[in-house]
Amino acid sequence: MEQFLTDNQALVDQVIRIVTQGGVNVLLALAILVVGYMVAGGIKKAVLRAVERNPRIDRTLANFFASMVRYAILVVVFIAVLSRFGVETTSLVAAIGAAAFAVGLALQGTLGNVAAGVMLVFFRPYSLGDFVEVGGVSGTVADINLFTTELNTPDNKTIIVPNGQAWGNVITNYSVKPTRRVDITFGISYDDDINKAMEVIRAHYDADERVLKDPEFFLGVIAHNTSSIDIVTRAWVKTPDYWSVYFDAMKGIKEAFDANGIEIPYPHQVEVRKKA
Known part of the structure; x- marks a missing residue:
């Protein structure tokens, strides 16, 4: 017990x-x-x-x-x-x-996009509202997240770019700088007066208040082409004014050439025949 x-x-x-x-x-x-x-x-x-x-x-x-x-x-x-x-x-x-x-x-593809998204957000090659060319497409940045970058095109399409594709390719940001250079080449006939044509071009740009004085406007003959003398213009403008200055110059200088009898030549060939 x-x-x-x-x-x-x-x-x-x-x-x-x-x-x-x-x-x-x-x-x-x-x-x-x-x-x-x-x-x-x-x-x-x-x-x-x-x-x-x-x-x-x-x-x-x-x-x-x-x-x-x-x-x-x-x-x-x-x-x-x-x-x-x-x-x-x-x-x-x-x-x-x-x-x-x-x-x-x-999920290596998805994780790669996340890693690229972290790099994009940290280093900021572009921000919301910037107009960029990335992954072979262009548009205004509407959204950046850890997986994709959303672009809105000028014709109102939405493009979704995986961040891995964006980070792994060349990125061109057209909005990050406050100024841009508008480069346009105008061709005139070999029979036209080069100095007169350059005066007409310069007068157009001098009258455009959107063209900046600093850096200075550049104008010069850049090439003797097969059917034309090519004159290059390089005008500095504020970034938002880029396209308006470009389009106005293309229209205004053509009209000024017409008014001053300056020809913009068509491509042509000269046929030479030898006597038998």
Whole structure:
């Protein structure tokens, strides 16, 4: 009887010890979860504030970085909680790593676009509202996110360019500089007076108030072509005035040539016949 009581007491002590240890583990796990959740949220806010202080980093990119930091901390917290209950976390970490590797291989194209989106948002080769040529297409930048760049064309079409294609190709930004140079070449006949033609061209540009005085307007003969003398013009204008100055010059100088008897020659060939 005494042995039976001794055995029962030992069993009760063991149950109490197991329950007590289990309760401690549950409490510690809950504490780790609560503290870890709070720390993850606090660090996310701190990263968000730190990144947002840099004007070159977009709000989308700031949220992305902050969320990645938060999720990384929560994964560590989850592993720490499992270890409190005796779960072998080494194999779990290996499994998570293998799963992440497999997902990375399956989504390498998408992840490449995300990486390119991060580079685009950070280095800012173009911004919203810029007119650019990117990935072989041109348009006004309407949106930049982590996956794609959205362009609106002048004829009101929307073009979606994957960021990997944008970052991996030559980017031409027509809006980033405050001024641009309008280059136009005009051809005149070999029979026309070059100096007179240049005076007519210069008079047109001098009368256009949109043409800047600095840098100075340039005018010169650039080539003796097969059927024309080519005169090049280089006028500096404010970037928004580029196309209006271009179109007005093409029209105005043709009319001025006509008024002054200056010919814009058609391509032609001269046939030479030898006497037999």
